[in-house]
Every structure is written in C-alpha cells, then in structure tokens.
Amino acid sequence: MKRSNTTGEAAIFRDVSLKSLKSQTGGIEAPISEVLTMLRDVSSRVDGEPAQTIKDAMKVLSSHELYAPSINRFRDADRIATQYYDGLIRLHHPARQRKRSVVDAHREKRGSHGERRRVSADVKNALENDNCWKFDILHLEKVSDHHALSQVGMKVFERWKVCDVLxxxxxxxxxxxxxxxAHYHAGNTYHNATHAADVLQATSFFLDSSNVATHVNESHAVAALLAAAVHDLDHPGRGNAYLINTRQSLAILYNDNSILENHHIALAFQLTLQHNxxxxxxSNLSREEFIQMRHAMVEMVLAxxxxxxxxxxxxxxxxxxIDVAEEQRDTNSLTICDMLVKCxxxxxxxxxxxxxxxxxxxxxxxxxxxxREEKxxxxxxxMEVFDRNxxxxxxxxxxFIDMFAREAFATFTEFAKLGELSDQLESNYEKWKLMTSQWTPSHNTNLIL
Structure with missing residues (x-):
C-alpha cells in the first residue's frame, strides 16, 4: 500500500546537499562552538594586540580538556604544591620528545616484512583487498568460520608494524x-566480532589517507587500531538505556555513564594484563609508553x-x-583519532x-x-520505532543518516580528502528513501535471511 506524503513524513527527508549541511545542523551547535564563532568574528574586525589576545583566548577555549586546570603560579616556586598538582591532578606525565607521524614511521620501516602467516586459500583471497573501502568483511566472516577479527586483525597489524611499536x-x-x-558474543546479530573487524578495517583505511597520516603520530595510530579491535568487547546486544532500566551491575558500577564503553575498554585491559x-x-613498553597508549585507547573507545x-x-x-605548537600537534593527533574511530x-x-x-x-x-524483551x-x-510489528x-x-552519519562523514571526509565516502552515503540514503513507501511489517520477519 502506498503511503501518503504527509507533512510529518516529508519532514523525515531533508535536503541532503552538503552545501546545506551547516544550516541543517545549526540547532545542535555546542555552546562552546558558538562562543568560538563569536570570537572569530570579532578578531576579524580588530588589529594588533586585541586581535592577538582574542586568538590566544580561542586557543585556550579550543583545548582538548577545557576544564582541566592549568596552574602555573606556584609550580616552579612551590615544590609541595607542584607535587600535589602532579600527583592528584595531572596523574600521568606525557613525555615531551617529538613523536613520529605515521608518514615518518612508515618511511623508516619501508621494506621491513614480518613472517607471513599461514591461512587457507579462501581466507587469503578474501583478505586480498582489505585496504579498500569496498572490502567485504561479511564474506571473510563466512570463509573464516566467524574469525574475521583475528584474520583481518593480524593482516592489518602486520601492515602497520604494530609489533615493532609494541x-x-x-x-x-x-x-x-x-x-x-573469543570475548565477543557470537550470538549477537550486530555487536559481535565481525563488527569489530569491520571497524578495524575502516580505521586502517582512514589511517591510510595521506592527510590523516600527516597529522597522526605513530603511537596514536597503533592505539586507534587496538581500540577499534576492542571497542565493543563483551557487548551484550543491549544498549546503555536497557542496562540502566534493568539496573544491571555494569550500570551500577559505572554510575549510568558510558556504561558499555567503559566496560569494553576496562575488560580489554583486564584480559591483556592478567598474568596467567x-x-x-x-609488557615491553616503558611505564611512560604504556600510560600514553592506555590513555589514548581509553579516550578513543569512550568516544x-x-x-x-x-x-x-x-x-x-x-x-x-595550521602553525600549531608541538604540544598542540599531539592533542590534534588524538582528536583526529577519536573522530576516526567514531566514523x-x-x-x-x-x-x-x-x-x-x-x-x-x-x-x-x-x-x-x-x-521485544523490554515489552x-x-x-x-x-526505541519504540524498532517494533518488529x-x-x-x-x-x-x-x-540515522540525518541525525548522526551525514555531518560526521561530511566533516571527516573533507579533512581526510575522502569525499567519495560521503557520495556513497548519499547514494545509499536515496535508495533507502525510495524503499520507504513499499516497506511493510511483513519484510521484518526474516531480515537476516
């Protein structure tokens, strides 16, 4: 039965041109973004010292941790206060040595090849184009007997020389x-090890972009690959709201905040660090290297x-x-990787x-x-909309594309110079849109089959 084109239904589909993206998303602008926009407008109308002061203020407001204290008045003169600051606030102490970008690291390691793993012919063929966006992870799932994560994981890790870094x-x-x-739930139709493999492959693909690689340091690139592999570890197939409503132990443990994301990364480190x-x-990283790697992985999974x-x-x-200090480059690298793993x-x-x-x-x-279970x-x-009937x-x-995917991909792919991905997203959107009038609840009976 053809659906009537009511005003409410028509509102579901927005103008999807990228030119209209800014106006479409204006309603979800963050307050800090509005402040920065106002300051930027003012800075363009003044010169000299006031203009520089505004730019300095914008730099502070754009920092990665906006509310993290920057306490300088006593740190050189007061040894006890400095130790309080370092021990109770700063917590970890990032090294200041210059970090290699992904581009630099691969230039130095070019020609280094590890020993090839033995895989079946079917798996080998399925892995052949794992560095392409068209890579079919679901085919690899089938031919590897649901071991897509370990198969694509080891190939990706080999390409990025993860063993050398670790x-x-x-x-x-x-x-x-x-x-x-082994700690992903094979019974989940979506949040399983194959999804983790898919996210890992996409992460590797994004890191291959020259514009991304230029601004991402080597340790963050490795952290992104590892974070992608563990980002949904032990996912129960139910969302955070469900865990809160059923008063699950994880919801109590993490105070209803990013429950699953905290669990995924915490369990990943528990499994990794257990002695037996x-x-x-x-194990071969220095204390400082481990702290930095752990911090980056936690940040990316929580993102x-x-x-x-x-x-x-x-x-x-x-x-x-553009023209940023060394410390800001490190912050940018992590910000890029957060966005990269999110996308x-x-x-x-x-x-x-x-x-x-x-x-x-x-x-x-x-x-x-x-x-079904909630009812x-x-x-x-x-999510009432996901009633099978x-x-x-x-x-x-x-x-989902309107609310989350479009702007994220438009923004990231513009930076990464991967505009063809946004083109593919819009093409898929149009296909979904055309299907809406013919879809009936009977289609929901055997979706997977």
Whole structure:
C-alpha cells in the first residue's frame, strides 16, 4: 500500500546537499562552538594586540580538556604544591620528545616484512583487498568460520608494524587478538566480532589517507587500531538505556555513564594484563609508553558513545592544524583519532549498498529483540520505532543518516580528502528513501535471511 506524503513524513527527508549541511545542523551547535564563532568574528574586525589576545583566548577555549586546570603560579616556586598538582591532578606525565607521524614511521620501516602467516586459500583471497573501502568483511566472516577479527586483525597489524611499536612478537599479538575475539558474543546479530573487524578495517583505511597520516603520530595510530579491535568487547546486544532500566551491575558500577564503553575498554585491559594468560602485548613498553597508549585507547573507545557524538564532532570541527605548537600537534593527533574511530564505528551507511543493507538488517534485528524483551518485561521501551510489528526499516536508516552519519562523514571526509565516502552515503540514503513507501511489517520477519 502506498503511503501518503504527509507533512510529518516529508519532514523525515531533508535536503541532503552538503552545501546545506551547516544550516541543517545549526540547532545542535555546542555552546562552546558558538562562543568560538563569536570570537572569530570579532578578531576579524580588530588589529594588533586585541586581535592577538582574542586568538590566544580561542586557543585556550579550543583545548582538548577545557576544564582541566592549568596552574602555573606556584609550580616552579612551590615544590609541595607542584607535587600535589602532579600527583592528584595531572596523574600521568606525557613525555615531551617529538613523536613520529605515521608518514615518518612508515618511511623508516619501508621494506621491513614480518613472517607471513599461514591461512587457507579462501581466507587469503578474501583478505586480498582489505585496504579498500569496498572490502567485504561479511564474506571473510563466512570463509573464516566467524574469525574475521583475528584474520583481518593480524593482516592489518602486520601492515602497520604494530609489533615493532609494541616491541612484542607476532605470536604474542596473535594470541592477544584471538583472546579478544573469543570475548565477543557470537550470538549477537550486530555487536559481535565481525563488527569489530569491520571497524578495524575502516580505521586502517582512514589511517591510510595521506592527510590523516600527516597529522597522526605513530603511537596514536597503533592505539586507534587496538581500540577499534576492542571497542565493543563483551557487548551484550543491549544498549546503555536497557542496562540502566534493568539496573544491571555494569550500570551500577559505572554510575549510568558510558556504561558499555567503559566496560569494553576496562575488560580489554583486564584480559591483556592478567598474568596467567600470556597475552600482554604491552609488557615491553616503558611505564611512560604504556600510560600514553592506555590513555589514548581509553579516550578513543569512550568516544564511540553515541550520546557524546556531538561533543566530539564539535571538538573536531574547531581543531586547527595550521602553525600549531608541538604540544598542540599531539592533542590534534588524538582528536583526529577519536573522530576516526567514531566514523569507523558508524561507517555502515557509507559502505557499498550491498554491505550497507546487510549491516542495517543486522543492527535492526538486534534492536527488534531488545524492544521485544523490554515489552515482555514491562520495561520502558528504549526505541519504540524498532517494533518488529510496525517498523519501517528504510525510514530508520534515513533517520540515522540525518541525525548522526551525514555531518560526521561530511566533516571527516573533507579533512581526510575522502569525499567519495560521503557520495556513497548519499547514494545509499536515496535508495533507502525510495524503499520507504513499499516497506511493510511483513519484510521484518526474516531480515537476516
């Protein structure tokens, strides 16, 4: 039955041209972004010392940790106060040596090849184009008997010389990724090890962009790859709101804040550092190197919390990479990697149509099951739209692109010079849009099949 073109339905589909993006998203501008915009406007109308003062203020407001104290008045003169600052506030003490960019690191390591792993012919063929955006991770899932994460993981880690950075053996890294893979829930239709493999492959693809690699240091690149691999570890197939409403122990433990994201990264380090497992890939790092690697991985995994999506997007939008000091370059590197892993996590709508559609069916199926369980238990329904008996799947996909994916991909791909990904996203959007009028609840019966 053809759906009527009501005003409410028409509002679902917005003008999707990238030129109109700014006006479309004006309603979700962060307050700090508005302040920076006002200061930028003022600075363009003044000269001399006032202009420089405004620029200095903008630099402070654009810092990675806006509310982290910068206490300088006593640090050189008061030894006790300095120790309080370092011990209770600063917590970790980043080294000041210049860090190699991904470009520099790969130039130095060119020609270095590790020992090749033995894989079946089918898996080898499936891995052949793993550095391409059209890579079919779902085919690898099939031919590897659901070991896509360990298979693509070791190939990606080999390309990026992760063992060299961590100072560990290929065998140790292989044991680690197998342990991580084993702690994903195979029964989840979406949040499983194959999704982690997909995010890892996308992360590697983004890091391959020359404009990204120029501004990302080597340790952050490795942290991004490892964070991608663990970013949904032990995901129960239910969202944060469900865990809060059912008073799950994880919700109590993490005070209802980024519950799953905190759990994913905490468990990753628990598994890695346990003494009897022999999978500690960080054992040869210095204390300072480990602290920095851990800090970066935690930051990147927490950035995948969709409830903080616009916060990280605003931070990335206000980043400047022109004529910045060494310390700011390190902050920029982490900001870029936060955004990079975020985009990798929500990259399905920008994949080739066949993959886009199959991934959409997988996550919708998982949401259907959560909604069913919530209704059976008399719980608040987290997302009423994902009721199997009424859901119009294409509309939900258009809604996700409108709300989250479009601006994130437009912003990041402009920076990374990967505009073809945004083009693919818009093409998929149009396909979903055309399907909305023909979709009926009967299509929801066997989405995965």
């Amino acid at each position: 100072g560990c053996s290929d065998d140790l890294l292989n044991r680690w990724i197998l342990s991580i893979e 497992a022999n999978v500690n890939i960080f 995948t919390d969709i409830s903080r999506h616009f916060e990280y997007l605003a931070k990335f939008n206000k980043m400047s990479v 990798a996590d929500i990259s399905n709508p920008a994949r080739e149509w066949g993959l886009c559609q199959r991934w959409a069916h997988r996550i919708v199926e998982e949401y259907f099951e959560q909604t 059976e238990k008399g719980l608040p329904v987290t 009424t859901c119009n799947v294409p509309i939900t996909q258009c809604g």
